[in-house]
Amino acid sequence: MNPLFQMRHVTKEFGGITAVNDFSITLERGELAGLIGPNGAGKTTVFNIITGVLRPTVGDLTWKAESIAQLPSHLITARGIARTFQNIKLFADMSVLENVMVSCHHSIRSSFWAAMLGLTKHRKEEERIREHSLRYLEEAGLSELAFEKAQNLPYGLQRKLEIARALATEPGMLLLDEPAAGMNPMEKMELAAFIRRIRETREITIFLIEHDMKFVMNLCERIRVMNYGKSIGEGTPDEVRSNPQVISAYLGGTATYAQG
Amino acid sequence: MSATLFVQQLINGISLGSLYALIAIGYTMVYGILRLINFAHGDLLMVAAYAALYGMLLFSLPWFISFPLAIIATGAIGILLDRAAYKPLRQAPRISLLISAIGASFLMENLALVLIGGVPKAFHRPNCFSHVIIIGGLHIPVLTIYSPLVTLLLVLGLLYIVFKTRAGKAMRAASRDFEATRLMGIDLDRIIALTFLLGSSLAAASGIMWAMKYPQINPFMGVLPGLKAFIAAVLGGIGNIVGAVLGGFLLGLFEILIVALLPDLAEYRDAFAFLLLIGVLLFRPTGIMGEPFIE
Amino acid sequence: MGNSFYLPRPKAAANPAGGPTAGLKRWLNAALFFLLFGVLFLFSHYGSGYQVRILNNIAIFITLAVSYNLINGVCGLLHLGPNGFIAIGAYTSALLAMSPAEKNLNFILSNVIWPLNVIQVPFAVSLIAAGAMAALFAFLISFPVLRVRGDYLAIVTLGFGEVVRVVCNGAQSVTNGPLGIKGLYPHTNLWWSWGVAALSVVVIQRLINSNYGLAMKAIREDETAARAMGVDPFRRLMLGFLISAFFSGIAGGLLAHLITTISPGLFTFLLTFNLLIMIVVGGLGSTTGAILGAALFAWGGEALRVVEQPMQIGPLTIPGIPGMRMVIFSLVLLLVILFARKGIMGRRELSWDFLFSKLAGSRRAKTPS
Ligand SMILES: Nc1ncnc2c1ncn2[C@@H]1O[C@H](COP(=O)(O)OP(=O)(O)OP(=O)(O)O)[C@@H](O)[C@H]1O
Ligand SMILES: [Mg+2]
Numbered sequence A: 001m002n003p004l005f006q007m008r009h010v011t012k013e014f015g016g017i018t019a020v021n022d023f024s025i026t027l028e029r030g031e032l033a034g035l036i037g038p039n040g041a042g043k044t045t046v047f048n049i050i051t052g053v054l055r056p057t058v059g060d061l062t063w064k065a066e067s068i069a070q071l072p073s074h075l076i077t078a079r080g081i082a083r084t085f086q087n088i089k090l091f092a093d094m095s096v097l098e099n100v101m102v103s104c105h106h107s108i109r110s111s112f113w114a115a116m117l118g119l120t121k122h123r124k125e126e127e128r129i130r131e132h133s134l135r136y137l138e139e140a141g142l143s144e145l146a147f148e149k150a151q152n153l154p155y156g157l158q159r160k161l162e163i164a165r166a167l168a169t170e171p172g173m174l175l176l177d178e179p180a181a182g183m184n185p186m187e188k189m190e191l192a193a194f195i196r197r198i199r200e201t202r203e204i205t206i207f208l209i210e211h212d213m214k215f216v217m218n219l220c221e222r223i224r225v226m227n228y229g230k231s232i233g234e235g236t237p238d239e240v241r242s243n244p245q246v247i248s249a250y251l252g253g254t255a256t257y258a259q260g
Numbered sequence B: 001m002s003a004t005l006f007v008q009q010l011i012n013g014i015s016l017g018s019l020y021a022l023i024a025i026g027y028t029m030v031y032g033i034l035r036l037i038n039f040a041h042g043d044l045l046m047v048a049a050y051a052a053l054y055g056m057l058l059f060s061l062p063w064f065i066s067f068p069l070a071i072i073a074t075g076a077i078g079i080l081l082d083r084a085a086y087k088p089l090r091q092a093p094r095i096s097l098l099i100s101a102i103g104a105s106f107l108m109e110n111l112a113l114v115l116i117g118g119v120p121k122a123f124h125r126p127n128c129f130s131h132v133i134i135i136g137g138l139h140i141p142v143l144t145i146y147s148p149l150v151t152l153l154l155v156l157g158l159l160y161i162v163f164k165t166r167a168g169k170a171m172r173a174a175s176r177d178f179e180a181t182r183l184m185g186i187d188l189d190r191i192i193a194l195t196f197l198l199g200s201s202l203a204a205a206s207g208i209m210w211a212m213k214y215p216q217i218n219p220f221m222g223v224l225p226g227l228k229a230f231i232a233a234v235l236g237g238i239g240n241i242v243g244a245v246l247g248g249f250l251l252g253l254f255e256i257l258i259v260a261l262l263p264d265l266a267e268y269r270d271a272f273a274f275l276l277l278i279g280v281l282l283f284r285p286t287g288i289m290g291e292p293f294i295e
Numbered sequence C: 001m002g003n004s005f006y007l008p009r010p011k012a013a014a015n016p017a018g019g020p021t022a023g024l025k026r027w028l029n030a031a032l033f034f035l036l037f038g039v040l041f042l043f044s045h046y047g048s049g050y051q052v053r054i055l056n057n058i059a060i061f062i063t064l065a066v067s068y069n070l071i072n073g074v075c076g077l078l079h080l081g082p083n084g085f086i087a088i089g090a091y092t093s094a095l096l097a098m099s100p101a102e103k104n105l106n107f108i109l110s111n112v113i114w115p116l117n118v119i120q121v122p123f124a125v126s127l128i129a130a131g132a133m134a135a136l137f138a139f140l141i142s143f144p145v146l147r148v149r150g151d152y153l154a155i156v157t158l159g160f161g162e163v164v165r166v167v168c169n170g171a172q173s174v175t176n177g178p179l180g181i182k183g184l185y186p187h188t189n190l191w192w193s194w195g196v197a198a199l200s201v202v203v204i205q206r207l208i209n210s211n212y213g214l215a216m217k218a219i220r221e222d223e224t225a226a227r228a229m230g231v232d233p234f235r236r237l238m239l240g241f242l243i244s245a246f247f248s249g250i251a252g253g254l255l256a257h258l259i260t261t262i263s264p265g266l267f268t269f270l271l272t273f274n275l276l277i278m279i280v281v282g283g284l285g286s287t288t289g290a291i292l293g294a295a296l297f298a299w300g301g302e303a304l305r306v307v308e309q310p311m312q313i314g315p316l317t318i319p320g321i322p323g324m325r326m327v328i329f330s331l332v333l334l335l336v337i338l339f340a341r342k343g344i345m346g347r348r349e350l351s352w353d354f355l356f357s358k359l360a361g362s363r364r365a366k367t368p369s
Helices: A043-050 A073-079 A096-102 A112-117 A120-139 A155-167 A185-201 A213-219 A237-241 A244-249 A254-259 B003-034 B043-057 B063-089 B094-116 B142-164 B166-176 B178-183 B188-213 B223-236 B241-261 B263-283 C022-046 C049-075 C082-097 C100-106 C123-145 C150-170 C190-209 C211-221 C223-228 C233-259 C269-282 C287-308 C324-339 C352-366
Strands: A005-014 A017-027 A032-036 A058-063 A081-083 A173-177 A205-209 A222-227 A230-235 B132-135 B138-141 C311-313 C316-318
Touching (some): A017 A043, A017 A230, A032 A043, A032 A185, A032 A213, A043 A081, A043 A173, A043 A205, A073 A081, A073 C223, A081 A155, A096 A120, A096 A155, A112 C211, A120 C211, A155 A173, A155 A185, A185 A205, A185 A213, A222 A237, A230 A244, B003 B138, B003 B142, B003 B166, B003 B188, B003 B223, B003 B241, B043 B188, B043 B223, B063 B094, B063 B188, B063 C324, B094 C324, B132 B142, B138 B142, B142 B166, B142 B188, B142 B241, B166 B178, B166 B188, B223 B241, B223 B263, B223 C150, B241 B263, B263 C123, C022 C190, C022 C352, C049 C082, C049 C190, C049 C211, C049 C269, C082 C123, C082 C150, C082 C233, C082 C269, C123 C190, C190 C211, C211 C223, C211 C233, C223 C233, C269 C324, C287 C324
Parallel strands (some): A032 A205, A032 A222, A173 A205
Antiparallel strands (some): A005 A017, A005 A058, A222 A230, C311 C316
């Protein structure tokens, strides 16, 4: 059988910089994998390429045996790949609930005519979307804040809302870009539990970027390491920890491993 | 069309283009740093034309004093414009900044209307700019020759400032990365003021030449040249000074030649520039000299 | 998780669940329409010509401002070409509703082209055609326009408005060129203007409140994120563009048959500028704000006429200053955008929910809990 997702020999150049250099990866159904690497290694660029925010200069991507390298971002989401952003990108001036409701837009079944004329069919559809969204808020523990503006949420909850919003698109693969950034150890523990629960309650692949080694090593089954756009190692947390190339890429980062 | 007529139109196109070029530079410089279309930029032409005219009329100044004074005054108004209408909105959403620019443009036009009146005024062209040279069938007003020359001189001066002086280097740095430049401890407000001063002065020079070329001036005379010069700036690749100059000349030539070749469409002359803009945005949004777009 | 350090404030005000029931709201809406109906009835029978004119102006401005706000406020694009759509609507409606004989009287320099020289349709049909024609043009230009954003979009749409005006000036055999079209029948009355205004408000408000409107707002807030959530910006913005142009076109038709004379000079960028003032003063992104802004503008525009007319203060005669009104308008726009960027309403709407929660709020404040 074909793997769920495959990225083959992808290179991305910005002017003179090669942000991603001949990068390949395969992800299977239900996997929980991590992507680590020093600042500027090209991790976010990999996510941007997967989700169609950027086009690869060279290389191909396949999702369920279909090439998605040339698809626009919103169609990739409709195919089943959702993401969060490193620098939180919520719809700041909209309510928490509305943020999640936007994610259901691609599955809306009533036309805009029905919306403008206020037909019953449309009202039922709105009701469905609303309830669907509330369930996702519930799961993320945000239902009480449903009518709060997204920008008024504290940082940690904003990150969680981003995950809820991405989940509401009902993806087969979820990409999390530094989900634990800016959280305190308490929040990080809860986040790890939340991510595990997401994976257990549905058959979903999770691929996440994170700088906190302890967090990644505890959570992920497989870890990919990159530096200067290139893949420099892959394996279980233990294998990665003892990989000399990885250690030298993280000069001085050994202290963090020791804790992991 | 005869060869003489063609050469004649070519010269006219270059002359008109040189005026667009001078205005386009101001757009491109401000856009480079603030990422703002300075809608009020075109109105500086009008300000300069009136200032030059009143300098000659009211204060009986000779043109070689009145014109430079008008240019300096317009430069100052450019700085004032930034301080009053744009500076308070540096952190605001872009849409607010643009609306402010539109408001400032209307304010300048209508203030001029109230203060001076809407009746077009005759611009007194100094005698030395009124001669016509006749070479083998070609009628060339000296102004048509002077304006590209003046443009060339001013552009060389500007390039010197931008590429050779410290302030110019800071300006270029700011247009590449505004935040990083701020972090480097450069006083961005001074750099922005300098940008407006230079851009507005060049627009003023263009405005005075425009007024001599079409010697009926009115409060709205800057609107259309301003819009077209902006298009020239996009055509050349916004943010790029040399591109703006090139775009200005190209647009001038394009306009004159299209009217000369397709006289039936002369009425639609003002529409061509916009169609050209749409074409450029569709097929090469970065313009002629623009670098590949980096998000 | 983090909830421990963040105790959510109870926000009854924002929670629609706490508002009036749907049934009650329907009654209230019906009552409101009845009230409007009564007021219009009174004015159309007993109002002076001046009052009726102002009321017509207000209604047309409301239609224009509400549909303009859909693009500028809700979708977040700075669209500067509504004057083009209004012109298209005005000319379409005028040319279709006028009798062939009268058209021939108007077109002196060149004959009006077929089929306009034989066609005449009822006013209502001409209005729908006006909207459809404007929407058709919106569809065509949305391909180049929606490829760009920000300042570029502003200048391209502004260019569109200019091109429409230039073409109206030049296409003698369609538009009668700079002479314009005179002697239109004054079809537009309070019922037409307010009927269209009410319809546009209801339809656009429904769209904004639907999931489609939500997607538009999401694009305004963060286009990359909206895409990543599966929203196709091109299609959603195009939808907004078409609806907005449709109502602008109809309003153009109403305008033509209100002032009975149209010429290209009527549809300059100044018209767009006036609309911009209305929605900025009312609050970008708020339909209520657009309505308030339109009413204020129509009323203020009349009130400010005094500054352009000579004034008699005791023995002193102050000469009127032509153009002073525009100076004041520009200043208002600048001052609002510089010092009160949210305008009157911000992005809030005056809804039954809002009113009720205010009422409930003040009651709760009075009774000690
Ligand atoms: N849109 C872009 N245009 C130009 N250069 C870019 C762009 N996006 C990323 N880069 C460059 O590509 C390189 C990789 O960036 P990327 O954001 O992928 O790194 P990262 O691994 O996510 O780093 P971090 O851990 O800091 O988030 C960097 O040098 C960055 O400056
Ligand atoms: Mg990153």
